[in-house]
Amino acid sequence: MSARMVLCAVRQHLLGGSRGAWARFLQRQSRGCVYSSVHGFQQEEIREKLQAFPGGSIELLTQESGLAVLTINYPSRMNAFSGSMMVDLEERVSQLEGWTDGKGLIVQGASGTFCSGSDLNAVRALTNPQDGMKMCMFMQNTLTRLLRLPMISVALVEGRALGGGAELTTACDFRLMAPGSVIQFVHKHMGLVPGWGGAARLVRIVGSQNALKLLGGAVKVDPELALQIGLAEEVLQGEGTGTPLQRAENWLSVYTKGPAPVIQAVKKVVLSGRELPLSEALRTEKDVFGMVWGGPANMQALASKSKHR
Numbered sequence: 001m002s003a004r005m006v007l008c009a010v011r012q013h014l015l016g017g018s019r020g021a022w023a024r025f026l027q028r029q030s031r032g033c034v035y036s037s038v039h040g041f042q043q044e045e046i047r048e049k050l051q052a053f054p055g056g057s058i059e060l061l062t063q064e065s066g067l068a069v070l071t072i073n074y075p076s077r078m079n080a081f082s083g084s085m086m087v088d089l090e091e092r093v094s095q096l097e098g099w100t101d102g103k104g105l106i107v108q109g110a111s112g113t114f115c116s117g118s119d120l121n122a123v124r125a126l127t128n129p130q131d132g133m134k135m136c137m138f139m140q141n142t143l144t145r146l147l148r149l150p151m152i153s154v155a156l157v158e159g160r161a162l163g164g165g166a167e168l169t170t171a172c173d174f175r176l177m178a179p180g181s182v183i184q185f186v187h188k189h190m191g192l193v194p195g196w197g198g199a200a201r202l203v204r205i206v207g208s209q210n211a212l213k214l215l216g217g218a219v220k221v222d223p224e225l226a227l228q229i230g231l232a233e234e235v236l237q238g239e240g241t242g243t244p245l246q247r248a249e250n251w252l253s254v255y256t257k258g259p260a261p262v263i264q265a266v267k268k269v270v271l272s273g274r275e276l277p278l279s280e281a282l283r284t285e286k287d288v289f290g291m292v293w294g295g296p297a298n299m300q301a302l303a304s305k306s307k308h309r
């Protein structure tokens with residue numbers, strides 16, 4: 001086991017803390033990562049390669065309210081992912097994994113557009129299949145960990161989400177689209193298929209028939225189509241009612257209202273239901289239930305004799 005993998009394991013263990021069920025769940029899920037040295041994946045090696053393609057940044061802002069905003073920031077390239085931004089994203093996800101007060105996350109692009117996928121300059125320099133596979137494994141690990149964060153996540157899509165940018169939207173629990181925005185899996189036009197886990201996740205979101213149409217036709221998905229097939233949850237209408245980010249925060253606040261341990265428990269039971277076979281999901285649900293049963297929020301609710309009228 002490499003030093004980085006040990007760190008990954010320790011981090012995940014700490015994340016679970018005394019709440020052993022979550023740690024055990026992640027253990028069963030290869031500690032949140034899909035690839036390790038067992039699969040010939042050497043994280044340090046690919047990190048070094050990616051760092052050779054600098055530009056842009058991934059910014060993380062955490063708020064006391066338990067809401068975080070992650071911004072893909074490379075406006076001069078329509079927020080394409082440079083190599084160093086891929087490394088940045090992995091580091092920001094690590095930070096979020098260790099954020100005990102986290103309840104919600106909004107992923108957005110800077111300057112009114114989401115993300116135009118991989119930086120084509122880096123793609124051109126990494127055309128050999130081995131490097132392509134390593135980049136793909138790195139991004140799959142990161143985006144899988146993003147989706148498995150114990151908080152409710154939303155991709156706020158303004159402008160365009162193309163290629164890898166479209167894949168990134170599927171690594172969030174929900175997608176909210178601004179009027180005029182587009183999600184497009186352009187991979188076919190590039191002689192590619194998704195490689196950051198976007199196809200596997202898309203099938204789970206919209207079903208295999210719709211996924212086949214979107215990938216096979218490289219279809220431009222506007223908000224109306226996205227709503228119709230269940231790719232987007234809502235179109236953020238309402239000029240004059242704040243910025244798209246404020247509207248996304250309002251939308252998310254309905255689901256993140258309440259104490260962090262309870263919101264995190266909600267995400268955990270849904271995640272295990274989504275990813276695990278039924279008997280395992282049921283056992284995880286029982287363990288997570290054990291974490292909140294008799295906890296502060298539960299005791300307070302019992303004491304206040306709350307009615308749910």
Ligand SMILES: CCCC(=O)SCCNC(=O)CCNC(=O)[C@H](O)C(C)(C)COP(=O)(O)OP(=O)(O)OC[C@H]1O[C@@H](n2cnc3c(N)ncnc32)[C@H](O)[C@@H]1OP(=O)(O)O
Binds near residue numbers: 160163193195
């Ligand atoms: C497994 C991952 C698979 C992938 O993600 S493959 C990459 C898929 N993405 C693409 O092919 C996007 C290619 N870009 C475009 O189609 C257009 O640039 C786009 C996003 C529709 C915007 O069009 P316009 O509004 O006309 O703006 P523009 O073309 O002048 O772009 C502004 C500057 O941004 C640059 N840019 C946009 N997308 C990029 C990318 N992915 N990699 C590198 N540079 C990119 C573009 O070259 C231009 O730069 P410059 O001003 O010419 O220096």
